[in-house]
Amino acid sequence: MTAAAPAAAEPRRRSPVRRLINLAIVPLVAVVGALIVGGVIIFLSGFASGELDPTLPFQAYASLFKGAFGSLRGILFSVLSATPLILGGMAVGLGFKAGLFNIGAQGQFLMGALGAAGVGAWVAGAPGIVAISAAVLAGAVLGAVWGFIPGALKAWTGAHEVVTTIMLNFIAGALIGYLITGPLEAPGFSFSRTGPLGNAEFPTLFGTSIHLGVFIAFALVPVIWWLLWKSTLGFEIRTVGANPDAARYAGMHPALITILTMSLCGLLAGLAGAGQILGISHFMNASYGTSVGFDSISVALLGRAHPVGITLAALLFGAMRAGSGLMQIEAGIPVEIIDVIQATILLFLAADVVVRQALRIRAPSAEPDELQTVTKTYGSGTPV
Amino acid sequence: MTESQSQASPAPALEMRGVTKRYPGVLANDHIDLDVRPGEIHALLGENGAGKSTLMNILYGLAEPDEGEILLDGEPVTIHGPSDAIDRGISMVHQHFMLVPVLSVAENILLGDEPMANPIFLDRGVAHTRIRELGRRFGFEVDPDARVGSLSVGWQQRVEILKALYRNARILVLDEPTAVLTPQETREIFGVLRQLTKELGTSIIFISHKLNEVLEVADRITVIRRGKVVGQRVPAETGEEDLAELMVGRDVQLTVDRGESTPGEPVLVARDVRVADDRGREVVHGVSFEVRAGEIFGIAGVAGNGQDELVESFTGLRRTISGQATLLGRDITHATPRELHEAGVGFVPADRHRFGLILSFPLTDNVVLNDYHAAPYARGMVRDEDAIRERTEAAIAEYDVRTHSATVTAGTLSGGNQQKLIVAREFGRDLKLLVLDQPTRGLDVGSIEFIHRQAVQRRQDGTAILLVSAELDEILELSDRIGVMYRGEMVAIVDAREADREEIGLLMATGGKVSVEAAIKDMSTDLEQAS
Numbered sequence: 001m002t003a004a005a006p007a008a009a010e011p012r013r014r015s016p017v018r019r020l021i022n023l024a025i026v027p028l029v030a031v032v033g034a035l036i037v038g039g040v041i042i043f044l045s046g047f048a049s050g051e052l053d054p055t056l057p058f059q060a061y062a063s064l065f066k067g068a069f070g071s072l073r074g075i076l077f078s079v080l081s082a083t084p085l086i087l088g089g090m091a092v093g094l095g096f097k098a099g100l101f102n103i104g105a106q107g108q109f110l111m112g113a114l115g116a117a118g119v120g121a122w123v124a125g126a127p128g129i130v131a132i133s134a135a136v137l138a139g140a141v142l143g144a145v146w147g148f149i150p151g152a153l154k155a156w157t158g159a160h161e162v163v164t165t166i167m168l169n170f171i172a173g174a175l176i177g178y179l180i181t182g183p184l185e186a187p188g189f190s191f192s193r194t195g196p197l198g199n200a201e202f203p204t205l206f207g208t209s210i211h212l213g214v215f216i217a218f219a220l221v222p223v224i225w226w227l228l229w230k231s232t233l234g235f236e237i238r239t240v241g242a243n244p245d246a247a248r249y250a251g252m253h254p255a256l257i258t259i260l261t262m263s264l265c266g267l268l269a270g271l272a273g274a275g276q277i278l279g280i281s282h283f284m285n286a287s288y289g290t291s292v293g294f295d296s297i298s299v300a301l302l303g304r305a306h307p308v309g310i311t312l313a314a315l316l317f318g319a320m321r322a323g324s325g326l327m328q329i330e331a332g333i334p335v336e337i338i339d340v341i342q343a344t345i346l347l348f349l350a351a352d353v354v355v356r357q358a359l360r361i362r363a364p365s366a367e368p369d370e371l372q373t374v375t376k377t378y379g380s381g382t383p384v
Numbered sequence: 385m386t387e388s389q390s391q392a393s394p395a396p397a398l399e400m401r402g403v404t405k406r407y408p409g410v411l412a413n414d415h416i417d418l419d420v421r422p423g424e425i426h427a428l429l430g431e432n433g434a435g436k437s438t439l440m441n442i443l444y445g446l447a448e449p450d451e452g453e454i455l456l457d458g459e460p461v462t463i464h465g466p467s468d469a470i471d472r473g474i475s476m477v478h479q480h481f482m483l484v485p486v487l488s489v490a491e492n493i494l495l496g497d498e499p500m501a502n503p504i505f506l507d508r509g510v511a512h513t514r515i516r517e518l519g520r521r522f523g524f525e526v527d528p529d530a531r532v533g534s535l536s537v538g539w540q541q542r543v544e545i546l547k548a549l550y551r552n553a554r555i556l557v558l559d560e561p562t563a564v565l566t567p568q569e570t571r572e573i574f575g576v577l578r579q580l581t582k583e584l585g586t587s588i589i590f591i592s593h594k595l596n597e598v599l600e601v602a603d604r605i606t607v608i609r610r611g612k613v614v615g616q617r618v619p620a621e622t623g624e625e626d627l628a629e630l631m632v633g634r635d636v637q638l639t640v641d642r643g644e645s646t647p648g649e650p651v652l653v654a655r656d657v658r659v660a661d662d663r664g665r666e667v668v669h670g671v672s673f674e675v676r677a678g679e680i681f682g683i684a685g686v687a688g689n690g691q692d693e694l695v696e697s698f699t700g701l702r703r704t705i706s707g708q709a710t711l712l713g714r715d716i717t718h719a720t721p722r723e724l725h726e727a728g729v730g731f732v733p734a735d736r737h738r739f740g741l742i743l744s745f746p747l748t749d750n751v752v753l754n755d756y757h758a759a760p761y762a763r764g765m766v767r768d769e770d771a772i773r774e775r776t777e778a779a780i781a782e783y784d785v786r787t788h789s790a791t792v793t794a795g796t797l798s799g800g801n802q803q804k805l806i807v808a809r810e811f812g813r814d815l816k817l818l819v820l821d822q823p824t825r826g827l828d829v830g831s832i833e834f835i836h837r838q839a840v841q842r843r844q845d846g847t848a849i850l851l852v853s854a855e856l857d858e859i860l861e862l863s864d865r866i867g868v869m870y871r872g873e874m875v876a877i878v879d880a881r882e883a884d885r886e887e888i889g890l891l892m893a894t895g896g897k898v899s900v901e902a903a904i905k906d907m908s909t910d911l912e913q914a915s
Contacts, residue, residue: 231765232757235749242742248701249731249739250754251722 026355027302027309030348031316033355035061038341042333060331067326068319074326076208080280082311082318084109086217087272088296089303089310090224091147091265095161096305097228098261099241100154104165105269106293107172108146112270114176115142116277117194117284118184124198131200132212136274143270144263146172151262155255161262169293180286192286202279213275218311220268225307237261269293298342301349317342395458397422397587398443398474398555403452405438412438414611415452420555423585425577427592427602431631431828432798433786435611436591440557443589444476445469456555467496475548476557481540485533490515492532493547518549521583522576538569545576549584556580557589560826562597574601593631593828595624609633632830642840645864648677649712651817651848652698657707659690659697666705668694669872675817680839680849682863682880684856686892690872691852692734695821698850699731700724701739711817725754728816732806732823734852740806743795747787750794751776751809783808784834800831811838818842818849824858836862856892860885870895 039057046052068078088105095102119138123131150164186195202211228234240247240257247254272292277284299317303309320342324335348355396419405413412435420426430436441447443454445463453460456472463469469476483492490512499507512528519525524542526535532543541561548556558577562570578601580586592598598605598619605617607630615630629635652675659668668690675681685691696702698709700721709717711727719727733739741750752761752772760771776790785804787797794802803823810818820839824832839862843849853859859866860883867877868891875895878888890896 230767230769232762232767233765235756235767239742239745239749239753242744243738245738246740246742246753249699249721249733250756251720251725 034344063330067323077322085314089299091269092300093305107169108269109273112139112143112273116274120200121195139274144267147266151259211279430608473554475553490528647679682859685869730810734821779808
């Protein structure tokens with residue numbers, strides 16, 4: 001009788017496919033909507049040149065697509081641009097699962113880059129495997145430390161991670177400026193930078209630009225997925241994120257999990273930074289600039305804080321970055337339109353409820369973790 | 385008998401005919417007929433998940449019926465959504481209030497239908513006057529500028545009712561209105577409802593599963609079971625047993641046959657335990673008692689007299705300031721929740737949404753919530769999903785949790801089934817001590833009976849049970865010995881066989897202090913602490 005009992009409140013069985021559609025629909029709408037908004041802006045940009053050409057948006061997007069996927073070089077560049085966003089996106093997404101809004105991926109990324117550049121230059125003469133391991137480890141550890149600090153502050157004092165991670169972003173920037181114009185500055189260059197990496201540079205695949213860091217990033221996607229859904233630690237992380245009180249009741253230690261998760265987030269972002277230094281730029285200068293840390297927040301939201309979703313979102317962002325150059329050359333549309341499109345995606349995602357209502361999509365039984373974290377963490381500030 | 389009455393009565397204000405609603409695999413409403421007369425309080429009685437909410441969602445335009453029709457004053461209508469329902473004079477007060485806590489009373493009432501002085505600014509004056517008028521008329525004048533978040537639950541409910549009145553509701557649906565109220569507040573709300581029907585001719589649909597309340601307040605009672613109307617009664621011609629049987633579909637024992645208790649050695653011994661609340665104020669002032677194997681020790685008290693804090697201190701969720709608690713001789717004063725779990729302490733928390741369950745997680749994860757790390761559910765860090773699923777399916781079957789799958793989220797279960805899931809988790813293993821904090825709050829008769837039986841069963845197995853309940857009847861019914869809490873002290877411990885309901889009630893209310901001076905002194909201490 002258990003199974004046959006009819007009851008209004010009983011849940012409806014829904015197929016995995018439907019659940020997937022329900023999960024992915026808002027991100028998809030966000031992307032398509034942002035492309036349309038971007039197209040309108042491109043069309044209106046014709047005002048500047050004096051003629052409105054309705055085909056201009058299509059030309060621009062065609063060039064963008066061609067630039068990203070039209071050649072092997074384009075595809076590789078897309079993947080390369082996506083790599084730090086995969087790691088950074090997971091650094092933010094993992095935090096969402098634990099109910100933490102890690103805005104500090106930027107600082108953790110920078111610290112990871114600093115660690116890899118500094119230690120890499122120091123061990124440049126060691127055998128390749130030793131030099132690379134040391135440099136990667138340094139980046140991962142420094143990133144993890146930059147995650148540990150806000151985690152510990154939250155766990156022990158209740159200081160909100162949104163505030164502390166933003167502060168640490170600035171501290172990381174200032175620290176890099178000081179170290180690279182000071183103790184870590186390599187002699188013999190016309191500007192302040194770290195020394196050559198020598199053997200610590202990542203090897204690349206058959207003369208292409210695809211470096212070891214790309215493989216590390218993609219290999220970590222299933223690892224993080226396994227951690228979240230197949231391991232007891234992942235269960236603890238998700239439980240603390242969903243309901244810290246029930247986590248305590250279940251015998252978990254929310255404070256400890258918070259610290260551990262933030263450290264893991266920092267480690268992932270740190271790896272992203274290390275990968276960019278060891279695989280692409282091969283040194284770090286005092287004014288090293290990047291938007292990876294902030295783009296990672298968009299990627300994590302677009303990817304629904306799921307490692308696979310994050311990978312897809314990162315590939316999309318990477319492809320837009322990679323194709324924008326050709327778009328600028330062929331269609332004369334500045335690469336900055338990509339920033340407009342990315343920001344518009346974020347707006348659509350933030351308006352989840354509005355999008356669902358407009359499309360008459362039933363909301364999932366529970367609000368997505370990442371949005372819950374964003375809305376819940378602001379202003380609550382309750383210590384775990 | 386009801387036939388002749390209905391012919392003599394005026395035309396129904398609302399009639400629902402043959403309303404049917406199917407969800408995949410579930411017939412939620414099966415040709416339901418319901419008629420509500422003008423100025424009538426009509427109770428809709430049924431267990432959780434019987435289909436009451438679906439029917440009301442159809443009336444409120446939140447769901448479309450597959451078959452059947454709705455008539456208002458004899459006119460067939462189609463209701464397209466809540467705003468349509470409101471326009472037609474149907475208002476609903478949900479169990480979980482739909483109020484914005486940071487807005488004022490007036491703002492909440494006006495929300496969605498704001499009177500405009502001009503296209504830009506609100507016209508507050510007129511609205512405030514009407515809110516005050518309505519409040520005064522029904523004896524619950526509330527400051528329109530008060531922030532809703534600062535009001536007590538009882539007053540928030542009045543704001544909900546005011547909102548309905550402000551919108552000229554002719555048909556008012558109240559979904560489990562008393563679930564969150566104290567007995568005192570319940571009586572007051574009933575008074576308001578009766579006045580509404582008399583003075584304004586409002587028809588009220590009162591959804592509940594509490595038999596005594598339905599008998600007290602309703603003019604007629606329609607009982608729904610498994611999506612069907614199974615009977616209609618008038619309070620004068622029925623009783624609790626009759627209604628319970630209709631509702632559950634079988635003979636229900638409202639009182640559990642407890643048998644004789646054969647208490648053994650002391651399991652939990654508390655000595656001079658002092659505990660603080662969330663704000664750090666000491667709310668339990670040196671309580672001592674013991675719970676023996678094979679007995680149910682009930683703690684009676686008006687809510688907020690330190691009972692919740694006291695039992696939480698035995699579960700590791702709350703720190704003990706001083707004093708000592710031992711479990712079979714072992715000091716557990718500062719033990720962690722996991723240590724206690726492993727020592728054989730089961731805990732059914734009062735707030736099942738806060739502590740007991742993770743609503744967004746599947747049943748599987750909830751069933752192993754405090755065993756997730758141990759064999760057979762995990763080896764090292766790797767979770768064994770097959771073992772977890774097996775355990776869940778066994779628990780669902782044994783404890784009659786109504787669901788068709790172990791993988792749906794806990795939030796989709798009805799309240800009774802959520803509690804059964806917690807009971808399945810906490811009861812389903814070897815236990816020394818079982819702490820039950822408000823184990824049946826908000827549950828239907830069938831679930832209460834089930835949980836009471838399970839508790840008595842564990843007691844017969846020799847488990848020591850510590851029971852806290854705001855329902856004195858539940859304490860009297862289940863306990864072997866009763867401790868009464870008053871202002872953080874255990875003012876009396878009595879044998880249940882010799883317990884007198886009135887006497888315990890008096891102890892709960894006054895702590896046994898007979899002089900007026902003592903009571904006034906207590907009140908002034910309260911005021912000092914509050915400021």
